[in-house]
Amino acid sequence: MAEKLAPEKRHAFVHNGQKVFEWDQTLEEVNMYIELPKNVPAKLIHCVIQAGHVEHDIMLPVKTDSSFWTIEDGELHITLQKREKGKTWASPIQGQGSLDPYVADQEQKRLMLQRFQEENPGFDFSQAQFSGTCPDPRTFMGGIHTD
Template sequence: MAEKLAPEKRHSFVHRGQKVFEWDQTLEEVNIYISLPQGVPTKLFFCNVQPKHLEVGIKGNPPYLNHDVASPVKVDSSFWTLEDGTMHITLQKRDKGQTWPSPILGQGELDPYSVDEEQKRLMLQRFQEENPGFDFSQAQFTGTCPDPRTFMGGIRSG
């Protein structure tokens, strides 16, 4: 059932008509996917994750990304891999359940409708996690969705 609440699609950050990266998020992490240029040895790529900053590039060149992240991350739990021509960066959210409008602070942020949809999906994911055995995949919210970090109601019986 949890897979029904996983990200349905990746969001794209496009700058000047060129896709910079794609991304998605769960309750606990933000995933960034960067297509790598061909012909560059994989050992030359680097990624430096700091609590509030991300740097990605090719050694010996200016960084491809050198920006603050939208919210703080747990550096020890964040990691990156290179596979099939893609750099996959997993940033562990310091504040579980927080909805990020974009991985990069002030760049390529989702529109308000998309942020609300992400909040709804993350809230359903949290309900699923906190109430195993129940299927919330068809649940619907009306109106604005509360932030899943601060929603205190939950679902209770009795």
């Protein structure tokens, strides 16, 4: 059931026709994926994760003690642990690659359903639908129906 509520695809930030990074999120973390240049050895890459900064200012503060980065198959993968579990991020980097309002609403709905699934194990919320605007998944107290 949880896999039905996982991110379906990565969001891409493209600048001047070139993909800069891709990203996705769950209730607890934001994942960034950056394709490394083929001629740069992985041992030369070093990533420093600070509460509000990873090479650029990030959208919201993160828990640095549980955030990390890895390199696999020529891709830098940065996992940022959200300080505010359930908070929907419009982008990992301030001012770069923000989701359009429709996609942001869909992302917020998906995170809300993840929250319900986590808080009510044994129930399948993967087919649940919201009526109206989706509330913040951190504070919502009711209002979904399952057809």
